Structures are given as C-alpha cells and as structure tokens.
Amino acid sequence: MNRVLVMGYKASELGIFSMKHPGIEMIKKAVKKRLISLLDEGLEWVIVSGQWGVELWAAEAVLELQKDYPELQLAVITPFLEQDEKWNEPKQEYYRGIVSRANYMNSVTKSKYDGPWQFKEKNKFLLRNSDGLILVYDEDMEGSPKFMKEQAQRLAEQPGGYRLIQITAADLQAIADEEQPDYW
Template sequence: MKVLHVSGYKSLEMGIFKENDPKVHIIKAAIRKRIIGFIEEGLKWVIVSGQMGVELWTVEVVLDLKEEEYEVQLAIFPAFENQDKRWPEMLQEKYQEMVMTADFYKPLYVGDYKGPYQFRARDAWFVEKSDASLLLMDEEYPGSVRYFYEAAKKTNEDYPIYFITPMDLDDIVEEIQMTDPDYWINLQNNQGLK
C-alpha cells in the first residue's frame, strides 16, 4: 500500500469541544500507531479531506511524524474551497497552517459549497485514488463517516478498509497507563480538571 486515506468522526460527533480534551491525545496516539505500522510496510502518502475531528488530527500526526524523520507525504483534498469558512476562528487558523504545511493541497471543486453531490464525488475520488482507508468508526454508531464507508463498499467490494475501534482506543489507554501511570494525574493538573 502506497496511498492511505484516513477519515472518521467529526469532533462534535465524539463530544469533543476543545482541542485539549484528553480524548484527542488518545485518538492521535491510535492514529499514530496505525500509520507508523503502515509506513513500515511501505506507505508513502496519507490523504485526507481536512474535515474537523479525525482528519485534522491525522494531519497533525503526519506532520509530527515528518518532523521525526518518517518518510511519508501528506495531501489535503477538500471537497470544495473554503470548507473551513464556518468553523471557529481558532480552527480556521489551524486549518490554514496545515494547508500551507501539507506536501500537496487541492480542492476537488473550485468555489464554495454547492451541494451534497460534492461530498459523494469526494468519497468516490478517495476510493479511486487510495489503496486503502483507515477509519475511526464504530460500526454500531457510524456517524457521518458511514457515508464514506457505504460509498467505498458500493464502489469497490474489495477496497481494503482498516478500522480504529473503541476497543483499539481502550488498548491505547491501557498502554499509556502502563508506560506512564501518572499520565492522567498530570493531565488533570495541567488542564485544571481537579
């Protein structure tokens, strides 16, 4: 596999309203673990549409891996221009930084949002241009990522889809607890959660 598409829940679908939510650290650790495994097997490109949530966290993970000398490229292909127009200002700034830092960026449609057909076309495009997808998704509660999942299965029954499941996230929590038993205490102290 040379090109991996990554997607998953939007932050609001997971009840995450702040970027410093402890769940973000766990999700990013799970994404990182899977992407490193794929890089070790020959992965060259990670592609996303750059939506809030899993996709933006994936961008952060890939940019961190690049800084750590992992040889992987990042491309952002939003369905249309200005997809961040209605986002909170802080996330807009973060998105614009990521777009400038990515190895490649190109909206699939010129201009602003026109209709749902742009999302359907985006999903089909990702299936066509990638070798596989990694989705953070619980099949019992698929959320908005189900549209991509269903389109991928309909377009190509043999298209490989890998999942990060709630059980995988639980495993990451256990790994963190085993390697750093004080992690949660330090996290609470740093965020004023006590």
C-alpha cells in the first residue's frame, strides 16, 4: 500500500473543543501505530483533506513520524480553496502550520465553498487516488465518517485490494489503558 487516506470524526462529533483535550493524543497514537505497521508494507504517502478533527490530528502525527521516517510524505487535499476561512484564529494558525509543512497541498475544486457537492467530489477523488483508508470510526457512534466507510467498503469488495482499516473506540481505550500506570 503506497498511499493511505486517513479520515474520521470532526472534533465537534467527539465533543472535543479544546486543542489540549487528552483524547487528541490517544487518536494520534492510534493513527501512528497503524501507519508504522503500513510503512513495512511500502507506505509512502498519507493523504488527508484537512478537516478539523481526526484528519488534522493525523496530519500532525505524520509530521511527528517524519522525524524517524523521513521517507513518509504528507498530502493535504482539500475539497475547496480556503476551507479554513471561517475558522477562529487559533484553529486557522494550527491548520496553516500543518499545511505549510505538508509535502503536497492542493484542492479538488478550484473555488471557495460552493456547496455540499464539493465534499462528495473530494471523497470520490481521494478514494480513487489512495490504496486504502484508515478510518477513526465506531459503529456505536454514527457520524460523518459513516459515508466514507460505506464507500470504502464498496471499493474493498471489488478486485484490486482496497483496504479499510478501522480504529474503533475499543482501540482508543486500549491505548488509553496502556498509558495508565498499573497500581494493582
């Protein structure tokens, strides 16, 4: 697998409203764990669309991994131009800091937000241009990632070997449990 797409919940869907929330680190660790295992299989590119939440945290995880795996590349491919223009200043600074360090940055549609169709086009483009999807999604908590999961599952059923790798709440809990010292 050369190119993997990473997607998941928006921060608000997870109830994360602070950039210091401990859940962010758990998500980043889970993503890193999956990416490191894929590096052994030839992973070269991690692709995100820069959505506020799992995608940006995954991008940050990739940038951290690049210290030990300089061959790993980050692509940020947004659905439209200036997707951060309505975000508050701290979010914009965080986003722009990540985008400025990405190895590749582009937009699927070459205009500012024009309608929900741009998100659909982004999803189609990203699925066509990746070999697999790491999706932070739990069946017990529906949300925006559900649609990408359905599309990736359809691709996985076709010849060609598209891979769907899911990170669930149980996976995140296991990482949180590893972080807790054992007092018993």
